[in-house]
Amino acid sequence: MDSKEFTAALGQLRQVRDDIKAVRKELQRLEADRDKRIVALGAYGKAKADRIAPAAGLAVVDVVTLVPHLGPRQQAAPPSVPAQPEPTGDDVQAAAAAPAPGPAGALAPDLRRPEPRPAAADNDTDEQLHDAAGEHVPEGEAVADGAAPALEEPSGQHGQEQQPAPAPVAVPAVEQGRELPSIPAGESGDAWCVPTPNLASKRPNFTQQPRQMAFLDTTTGVLVHRDQTARLDLGTASVSEILTAVYATVPNSVERIYITAGDPWHRDADRYPFLRDSVAAWLNAPVPGWSVESSRGKDRLAGHLVHPRNPVGRWQRGDQHTEIRSVGEWFDPEGADPATVRDAFVLLWKQLRHHWPDVTLMGSPSQTGRDLWSRTIPAKAGSRWAEGYPVMSEEIRGLLHATAGQGRTELILPPRVPEKLPRLVEYDRTFAYAKHTWASGVGAPRRITAAAFAAMSEKEQTNALFAPSHWQIRVTVPDGWNHVGILPAPAAGDRAWYYPAEPGQTFTTWAGGAEVNLALRNPITPWRIEILDGLLWESGTPLRDWSTHLKEAWASLQALAANHGDQRQRTAAHLASRAVRSILLYGIGGFAQRPRITTRSVPVGHEHEIPAGAQIIGSDGEMITWQRSAGFSRDPYAHPEWAAGVWSGARAALLSTKMREDNVSVGALHLPPESIVGFRTDAIYTTHDAPWPYHGRPGDYLKKGHLPGPFTGPRTEEELLSLQTLGRAHLVEEQEAGR
Incomplete structure (x- = not known):
């Protein structure tokens, strides 16, 4: 192609661009005309959304969005009266069916009944039969595309017709520790669902440059670089002494020094109330000839990361750059x-x-x-x-950050567990998160309000609850429930959660589709879930x-x-x-993608240099360390919707999942209620020695500890961790003795 041909091709490309603009403009005009006609049809007294929708080529919920009065009408609450007569049986039944106080919600369907659900992307894979609630479905039960799995019957109901469990008459509210955010009503909230403009995760067109590494034990002074080993005199193992000793031995091209043992940043921990303060003081001590690294290149981070156990220090000396990191970021050596x-x-x-x-x-x-x-x-x-x-809007990212917790951490105390434990057994899910990455939500989310959810057919509701989603819900624990809680409620403190389990308790929360799904079809009895709002994504495999x-x-x-x-x-x-x-x-x-946290230090006496809104996190008498949240960056790889989906699936599987190969259901809900002592991310602590199969595959429960009793159960997390250590050591002794 020569210059003349190139210029001509540019002209043709501009014509295509203009044609596209014209087509888009015409499409927008037609869509506006369609919407206007829908609104006009909605004025007809006998109009119904399910008749207008197919004529418009839209879903029922889209029609209801344009003409809200075509959606289901909420029954007005009866006026209060001074006195109430003795309730009859019909009165009790009506009260049980009434929604809890608060904004009107749409009752979720009973998912225990077989209903069509979205066909999976690949019917030949084991992962395909792994549903949103984390349960494997035996191959023989996946009869046809779109057929729902046969679900385990609640205990005590075998051979009987299944009926939804009624909500309790008395519905005490849970005292919530903090209020979770909501999506604003109307167009302002709908705008949250528009992805961030001109920001998307794209395949890189460059290759990362490797960085030379060295490995240092600051206890013994042993340094390894490639096939060379040396023993260094590190003095007190300050940053200055480490950099001086290391670069007297290895070339300046080494850019990462991994500390394998010694934790030199804790050398003065006794002088500080918190480990973080000790780390900050070690990182910010003067290093003659070096300065804190500033940014150089889009794949580089600048400044120190003050972490209590795995900090990162970054320095530069002219064109030479280096990092000191803990190998504990990667694994426990x-x-x-x-x-x-x-x-x-x-x-x-x-x-x-x-x-x-x-x-x-x-x-x-x-x-x-x-x-x-x-x-x-x-x-x-x-x-x-x-x-x-596409990357979600900053509002959706903030909402997910505030409402999507990670691992479940819970310690259950008497009287829900015995004062004295006969034993403590630890079951830990192997490589658990890898089990929940098969399907994720992609593209722009679709907002599902309570009215929109109520306008759906039961099939559409079921499909939505099996799809990648995140729901604002009002939850009622069923009457007679005697097991652990299923859904998280916000507790006091940033990003803290607890799990209500008392029968009749009502609370409002956000939860991922996997957990909502499990609450509706768990192996004991379904919970009452009212949909208040939600985000629904297209299912993909990113x-x-x-x-x-x-x-x-x-x-x-x-x-x-x-x-x-x-x-x-x-x-x-x-x-x-x-x-x-x-x-x-x-x-x-x-x-x-957590909000960015900026951490810096200033000398004592220079407090005026600390910016407004910053939080002082440490001081050693010479330097003051502060941090400030800088909000969300325009990160092209920010996808909190994926992390939230994986975490929700893992929490659900901690309670109930089915091992398809063995046809065995495992998880906390398949253990005696009084036997559950606690949870830590992917681990269950119980007094019940369950014979669960283990094949060493992601998601399998590994028996990791066993401590025989009797002994007093843990009352704090520290006590649980101490018993965990003893239990793991005892199990190793048992296994070695049995060989």
Whole structure:
């Protein structure tokens, strides 16, 4: 193509652009005309949304959005009267069916009855039969596309016709610790569902540059760089002493120093009330010849990360840049020497290279996970999402940040559990989050208000509750419920949650589709759920290839750790498999995109330099450390809707999931109610020794600890962790004695 042809082609391209604009303008005109006609038809006294919708080529809910009075009418509350007569049986039944106080909600359907639900993307895979509530469906029960699975009957109801459990007559409200945000009514709230303009996750067109690493044990002074090992004199292991000793031994091209043992940032922990203060003082101590790193390149972060256990320090000296990081970001080295840790990173890189030929290990598992995921985004022109996955509006990201918790942490106390425990057994789900990455919500969310949900057919409601979604709901714990809570309620404190379980309790919350689904069709009795508002996404597989590759790398390293003839390589392979787990775990957390936190320090006496709105988080008498939230950045890889979906699925599976191969239901709801002592993210602590199958696959429950009793049950998290340590050690002794 010469210059003349290029100029002519540009003119043709401009003509296509103008044609597209004209077609879009005409489409907008036709849509406006259609909407005007719908509104006019809605004025007819006998008009019905389900007759107008097919004529307009729209869903019923879209018609109701335009003509709200065509939706179901809410029954007005009866006026109060001074005195009430003795209630009759009919009165009690009517009271049981009445909604709880508060804004009008739409009652969710009984999901225990078989109803059509969306067909999956690939009917030949085990993952395809993994439903939104985290339960596997036996192959024989997936009779046809769109057929719902046969569900386990509530206990005590076998052979009888299933009836929805009535809501209790008395509906005491839960005292909520904090109020969760809501989507504004009307057009202002609908605007939240529009993705951020000109911001999407796209496949990168560059290759990450590798950074040389060194591995240092600050307790012994052993430093490993490539195949070289040296022993350094680190003095008191200050930042200045470490950098001086390391760069007297290795070339300046080394840009990452991983601390494998010693935690030098805790060396003066006794002087400070909190570990964070000790870390901040260590990072901010003067380093002659070096300054805190400033940004250089779009893949670089600047400044220090003040974390109580895994901090990151960044410095520069002219054109030389370096980081000091904790290897604990990737895995617990479990006493491994620096050479073994180096071998673990080498094995990790080799395994990932099978799936990503251009893999580069970045500073943290979160950064590495995001970079690897970005290289699975469709790139073929014309393929779905080749132009990138849209990023939600800042309002939706903020809503998900405030209303989508992560792991379930709960300690259950007497009288719900015995004062003395006969034993304590720990069951931990292996590589749990990897089990819940099969389907995620993609594209712009669709808002489903209470009126819109009520206007849906029962089939449409069921499909919505099986799809990727996030719901604002009013929940009533069913009468006679005697097990652990299912749905989270906001507690006092930032991002704190608890799980109401008292019969008749009512509370308002937000929850992911997986948990709402489980509450409606759990193996005991359905909960009463009223839909107040919600976000519904198209079901897609943006995480599938990424998680599949990581699971395969993890399985290969697990096999190597079990079968290698050299003990050091077995240990290295085990650590590398833990690093793969961290890549997926923290990669998912990275999608959540917390608000940016800026952390800085100023000398005492310069308090006027601390910006307004900042929070002072530490002071050592010489330096004052402050932090301030900077809100959400325009991060093209921010997808809190994906993280929220994975977390919701994992919390649901902690309560009930079915192992398809074994036809066995596992989870807390399949244990005696009084046996549940607590939860920690993916682990259940119970007094019941359950014979659950374990195949070593993601999502399987591993018996990780066993402590025989009797002993007094834990009353604090610290006591639970102490018993956890004892139980794990005792189980190892039992297993070794049984060999």
